[in-house]
Amino acid sequence: MTFSYEHLFEFTKNILLKIGCSEKDAALAADVLLSADLRGVDSHGVARLSGYVRLWEKGRINAQPKIRVVHETPSTAVVDGDGGLGLVVAPYAMQVAIDKAKNAGTGWVAVKNSNHYGIAGYHAMMALEHEMIGLSLTNASPLVSPTFSKERLLGTNPISVAIPAKEQPPFVADMATTTAANGKLEILQRKNLDAPIGWVQDKEGHPTTDSNGVKKGGALLPLGGDREHGSHKGYALGAIVDIFSAVLSGANYGPWVPPFVAFLDPDPNPVGDGIGHFFGAMRVDAFRPADEFKTHMDNWITRFRKATPTPGNEKVIIPGDPERELEAERRNNGIPLLDPVVEDLSQLGERFGIKM
Amino acid sequence: MTFSYEHLFEFTKNILLKIGCSEKDAALAADVLLSADLRGVDSHGVARLSGYVRLWEKGRINAQPKIRVVHETPSTAVVDGDGGLGLVVAPYAMQVAIDKAKNAGTGWVAVKNSNHYGIAGYHAMMALEHEMIGLSLTNASPLVSPTFSKERLLGTNPISVAIPAKEQPPFVADMATTTAANGKLEILQRKNLDAPIGWVQDKEGHPTTDSNGVKKGGALLPLGGDREHGSHKGYALGAIVDIFSAVLSGANYGPWVPPFVAFLDPDPNPVGDGIGHFFGAMRVDAFRPADEFKTHMDNWITRFRKATPTPGNEKVIIPGDPERELEAERRNNGIPLLDPVVEDLSQLGERFGIKM
Numbered sequence: 179m180t181f182s183y184e185h186l187f188e189f190t191k192n193i194l195l196k197i198g199c200s201e202k203d204a205a206l207a208a209d210v211l212l213s214a215d216l217r218g219v220d221s222h223g224v225a226r227l228s229g230y231v232r233l234w235e236k237g238r239i240n241a242q243p244k245i246r247v248v249h250e251t252p253s254t255a256v257v258d259g260d261g262g263l264g265l266v267v268a269p270y271a272m273q274v275a276i277d278k279a280k281n282a283g284t285g286w287v288a289v290k291n292s293n294h295y296g297i298a299g300y301h302a303m304m305a306l307e308h309e310m311i312g313l314s315l316t317n318a319s320p321l322v323s324p325t326f327s328k329e330r331l332l333g334t335n336p337i338s339v340a341i342p343a344k345e346q347p348p349f350v351a352d353m354a355t356t357t358a359a360n361g362k363l364e365i366l367q368r369k370n371l372d373a374p375i376g377w378v379q380d381k382e383g384h385p386t387t388d389s390n391g392v393k394k395g396g397a398l399l400p401l402g403g404d405r406e407h408g409s410h411k412g413y414a415l416g417a418i419v420d421i422f423s424a425v426l427s428g429a430n431y432g433p434w435v436p437p438f439v440a441f442l443d444p445d446p447n448p449v450g451d452g453i454g455h456f457f458g459a460m461r462v463d464a465f466r467p468a469d470e471f472k473t474h475m476d477n478w479i480t481r482f483r484k485a486t487p488t489p490g491n492e493k494v495i496i497p498g499d500p501e502r503e504l505e506a507e508r509r510n511n512g513i514p515l516l517d518p519v520v521e522d523l524s525q526l527g528e529r530f531g532i533k534m
Numbered sequence: 535m536t537f538s539y540e541h542l543f544e545f546t547k548n549i550l551l552k553i554g555c556s557e558k559d560a561a562l563a564a565d566v567l568l569s570a571d572l573r574g575v576d577s578h579g580v581a582r583l584s585g586y587v588r589l590w591e592k593g594r595i596n597a598q599p600k601i602r603v604v605h606e607t608p609s610t611a612v613v614d615g616d617g618g619l620g621l622v623v624a625p626y627a628m629q630v631a632i633d634k635a636k637n638a639g640t641g642w643v644a645v646k647n648s649n650h651y652g653i654a655g656y657h658a659m660m661a662l663e664h665e666m667i668g669l670s671l672t673n674a675s676p677l678v679s680p681t682f683s684k685e686r687l688l689g690t691n692p693i694s695v696a697i698p699a700k701e702q703p704p705f706v707a708d709m710a711t712t713t714a715a716n717g718k719l720e721i722l723q724r725k726n727l728d729a730p731i732g733w734v735q736d737k738e739g740h741p742t743t744d745s746n747g748v749k750k751g752g753a754l755l756p757l758g759g760d761r762e763h764g765s766h767k768g769y770a771l772g773a774i775v776d777i778f779s780a781v782l783s784g785a786n787y788g789p790w791v792p793p794f795v796a797f798l799d800p801d802p803n804p805v806g807d808g809i810g811h812f813f814g815a816m817r818v819d820a821f822r823p824a825d826e827f828k829t830h831m832d833n834w835i836t837r838f839r840k841a842t843p844t845p846g847n848e849k850v851i852i853p854g855d856p857e858r859e860l861e862a863e864r865r866n867n868g869i870p871l872l873d874p875v876v877e878d879l880s881q882l883g884e885r886f887g888i889k890m
Contacts (some may be wrong), residue, residue, distance in 0.1 A: 251639030253609040254820040282638050283607030288821050311782075324838060326847040331838060339774050349777070351770035357763050376763050383844030401757060401764050407713050407732050408757050414707035414853045415771075417838075418695050421705070425830045426821040432837055449833060464610040465644050465782040474781045477805060481788055482680060482687060482773075488739030491682040497770045 179520050180512035186224055196530040197234050198241035207265035210296040215513045217501040221361025222297050225519045228526045232440035239293055245270045253282040256427055257289045264295030272301045275459040283464035288427035291451035294438050298338035299352035305459045306348050309468045312340040313458035317423040319437045323397035324413045328383035330397045331432050335419035344472035346479040350498030355416040356398045363389050376403025422456040429454030535876050536868035542580055552886040553590050554597035563621035566652040571869045573857040577717025578653050581875045584882045588796035601626045609638040612783055613645045620651030628657045631815040639820035644783035647807035650794050654694035655708035661815045662704050665824045668696040669814035673779040675793045679753035680769040684739035686753045687788050691775035700828035702835040706854030711772040712754045719745050732759025778812040785810030
């Protein structure tokens with residue numbers, strides 16, 4: 179079934195009001211959450227709404243957080259999210275980074291005591307309208323094994339970087355540091371299809387094509403898939419995201435990151451507070467005149483766009499192009515939701531007296 | 535043949551003095567260059583010395599550069615390398631980043647008009663003794679095709695991040711954003727061995743196992759290898775390194791980056807000056823007390839080190855461990871050089887009246 183953006187926005191906002199969010203926070207969180215659906219990252223969108231509500235029911239999400247800066251220098255800050263929705267904590271922290279950048283040239287903000295923040299790209303893209311480059315990192319529940327390990331010690335720990343251009347649309351990379359994001363696996367699971375080798379290992383640590391391998395105690399693999407194809411690099415990238423997000427901020431890291439699912443309890447001996455994020459904002463004109471920079475970005479993008487394609491492929495893709503095109507399409511024609519998601523949201527709506 | 539570090543250091547320094555470097559610059563450049571040999575990145579070490587000299591002969595390296603800051607804010611700077619050796623320009627720029635961080639919490643320096651800077655990790659590691667996290671990026675001669683392209687538009691564009699710990703040695707990642715670095719291919723070429731699928735594509739853009747594929751007009755592949763295994767992520771990472779290093783600084787980017795080899799001329803219509811780098815330094819205590827941070831880094835490292843290994847593997851490796859162990863070994867027992875490298879250096883020495 180397909181729903182208009184406006185309909186899903188109102189629904190999401192109303193649910194969040196019911197759990198006690200302020201009007202402003204509910205609207206912001208709905209906007210962040212639905213940007214995932216608009217941009218085609220369906221696993222991180224409204225499908226997760228009932229998951230957030232279950233965490234709130236368990237007392238693991240604070241609907242009325244007092245988010246605040248607890249440490250700062252001219253170009254840095256640490257934000258304590260007070261257990262709030264990451265969907266609200268993250269834009270707050272990114273705004274602090276942007277404000278720092280206005281004065282110091284750049285701003286870098288590590289966040290503790292937060293929760294899942296939706297898609298990384300939303301927050302990085304906040305920098306664009308200020309003629310800044312945006313960076314957004316977060317750690318997440320451990321589903322990924324480092325190279326040579328059977329244990330799940332890292333999340334899919336995404337990296338997003340958004341870079342403004344002039345006439346061209348911005349460059350927006352937003353990627354898990356694994357070969358494939360968990361959402362890609364879920365698509366295969368629903369279709370009963372195998373996964374390519376390099377995406378998953380089984381419980382014993384052997385490569386597997388079983389798309390249910392992670393559910394059976396296996397793990398997602400770092401970008402590269404195996405050592406021969408550079409998985410130690412994907413592992414290092416995921417580790418850097420974990421350390422910047424959580425060791426710098428004072429959040430939980432590695433295997434201590436609290437699980438997103440409410441039926442699994444967090445580690446009884448945490449090493450920090452909640453999950454962690456890391457944001458950066460760099461004023462383009464802290465390096466060279468903004469117009470000059472953006473003109474060269476246009477040239478960069480145009481040159482890559484017109485690169486000769488390999489046989490069977492149409493063109494080189496600039497990071498952010500597919501998501502932007504899908505967003506335009508879905509804003510016009512609506513957001514398709516899978517039947518189980520519609521069912522889940524309908525039940526959620528019934529509980530709170532809100533019609534889906 | 536094996537040579538002591540001291541011998542190779544004196545040799546390298548004396549060659550650099552002969553081309554006109556100052557005593558200080560020659561010693562610094564020799565130190566940077568040989569750190570690659572010590573750490574096992576043999577392709578980036580003394581084997582490249584005659585390549586630097588040939589670029590100098592062509593007038594493409596300035597042995598007496600006036601390196602200077604041309605633009606700055608409290609947390610940023612742009613450095614013009616004046617065509618100097620990257621081996622000298624890069625440590626200068628990283629020091630500017632460190633000095634900025636002392637005052638502003640962090641420092642971020644983009645560099646133009648530079649040349650090949652040795653291993654990325656050397657410069658990132660400069661931050662460690664200041665209780666800072668170091669970041670080092672550089673673009674490089676185009677040898678890599680973006681996903682879906684036949685053209686070489688990116689260099690192997692490495693990312694290095696160095697993070698201090700307390701009792702544990704530091705975390706030091708230093709990686710090309712390709713599946714495999716060019717040096718790995720060279721090893722296979724010398725042994726007449728095939729490369730795994732995912733490292734190289736041929737001139738037509740098809741995957742190939744030919745380890746000479748790049749020399750025959752093909753290209754290195756971004757980390758991931760192909761679209762199904764996430765090569766669009768490796769491509770995006772390489773692109774980010776290119777943009778930070780060169781579009782921010784005013785250097786050449788993408789296919790315009792001047793080739794390292796002196797027998798290929800740079801593009802007659804450059805889009806900037808020389809090649810570009812990007813450095814960052816973040817004071818750990820700009821986020822939380824340094825001792826607290828370092829204690830948690832020890833905990834992070836220890837936990838990952840003792841993760842249960844997969845069958846047939848001994849342990850999980852912390853980024854930087856193998857290089858540090860090799861460095862200790864080679865400082866004691868000497869640096870092995872291949873016969874063609876020894877021959878090349880001997881000839882270089884003869885020309886300048888310096889005994890190899």
